[in-house]
Ligand SMILES: NC(=O)C1=CN([C@@H]2O[C@H](COP(=O)(O)OP(=O)(O)OC[C@H]3O[C@@H](n4cnc5c(N)ncnc54)[C@H](OP(=O)(O)O)[C@@H]3O)[C@@H](O)[C@H]2O)C=CC1
C-alpha cells in the first residue's frame with residue numbers, strides 16, 4: 001500500500017517504521033526540516049522492550065510529492081490537522097483513504113472535508129512513543145489500534161489488516177466512536193492532571209487526590225458522551241487507567257512533555273472539546289473545565 005505519514009514525529013515514525021518492516025511503501029511528510037533531514041540521513045531506530053531495530057526512510061515536504069497515495073495517515077498534533085491535510089490535498093485521489101489515530105476530538109471531521117465521508121477512517125491507539133531526537137523512537141511492544149469508518153464499509157477492515165501485518169495489533173471496530181471517546185476520557189483525565197501537577201502517569205495512580213480528580217473527569221466525560229448517545233464503559237476506561245498507572249509508571253504524558261518544553265498543548269482538542277460539547281449539551285464539566293483553564297494558564301502566549 002502506497003502510504004504517506006503526515007506528521008512524522010514520535011507516532012508517525014513509530015507507525016511508519018513498522019509499516020516499512022512489513023514491506024509497505026512509505027513516505028514521511030513533515031514541515032520540520034530537521035526531522036526530514038534526520039529521517040533521510042539516518043533512517044529510524046526503534047527501541048522497545050523487545051530490542052532495537054533500524055530502517056532507512058524517505059522523507060519530504062508535501063509540496064515535493066506527487067501522485068495519489070492509497071493511504072494517508074495524519075499524525076500531527078490536533079491543532080495542525082487542518083494545515084497538514086490541506087498540504088497533501090494534491091496527493092488525494094478518488095480511492096485514497098485518510099486515517100487519523102490522533103488523540104482528541106474533531107480531527108476526522110477535518111479529514112472528511114478532503115477524503116469524503118466514505119474514505120475517512122478514525123481510531124485510537126494506546127501504543128506510546130517518545131522521540132528523544134528525530135529518527136530515534138522508544139515505544140512498547142504491547143498496544144493496539146482500533147479503527148473504523150464514519151460510514152459502514154470494507155475500507156476499515158482492509159486498513160486494519162495492513163496495520164496488523166505490521167505488528168500494530170489492529171482491529172476494525174463496529175462503532176468506532178466508543179473507543180475514540182474512551183481514549184478521550186483517558187487523555188482528558190491523565191494529560192490535563194499531569195500537565196498541571198507535573199506528575200508522571202504512575203505518580204497520578206499513587207496519589208489519592210490526583211486519582212480522585214481523574215475519577216471526576218471520567219464521570220464528566222462519560223456524561224458528555226452519553227448526551228451524544230455514546231455509551232462508554234466505565235469499567236474499560238478504569239482498567240485502561242489502572243494498566244497505565246502500573247505499566248507507564250515513569251511515562252510523562254505528551255501534554256506534560258509539551259508543557260515542560262514550552263510548546264502549545266492539545267488541551268483544546270482533548271479536554272477543551274469535551275467541555276465545549278458539554279456546554280452545548282447542557283452537561284456541566286466543572287472539574288475538567290478548571291483543569292483545562294490551568295493548562296491554558298501554563299501555556300506560552302502566542303508571541304513567546
Ligand atoms: N506520543 C504518544 O505517545 C502518543 C501520541 N498520540 C497522538 O498522536 C498525535 C501525534 O503525536 P506525536 O507523534 O507525539 O507528536 P509530535 O509532536 O512528536 O509529531 C508531530 C509532527 O508533526 C509535525 N507537523 C506540524 N505541522 C505539520 C504539518 N502542517 N504537516 C506535516 N507535519 C506537521 C511536527 O513538526 P514540529 O515539531 O515542527 O511542529 C512534528 O514533527 C497527537 O494527536 C497525539 O496526541 C496518540 C497516542 C500516543
Ligand SMILES: CC(C)(CO)C(=O)C(=O)O
Pocket residue numbers: 103126127128129187190191201248251252253254255
Ligand atoms: C502515551 C499515552 C497513551 C498516555 O500517556 C498518551 O496518549 C499521551 O501521552 O498522550
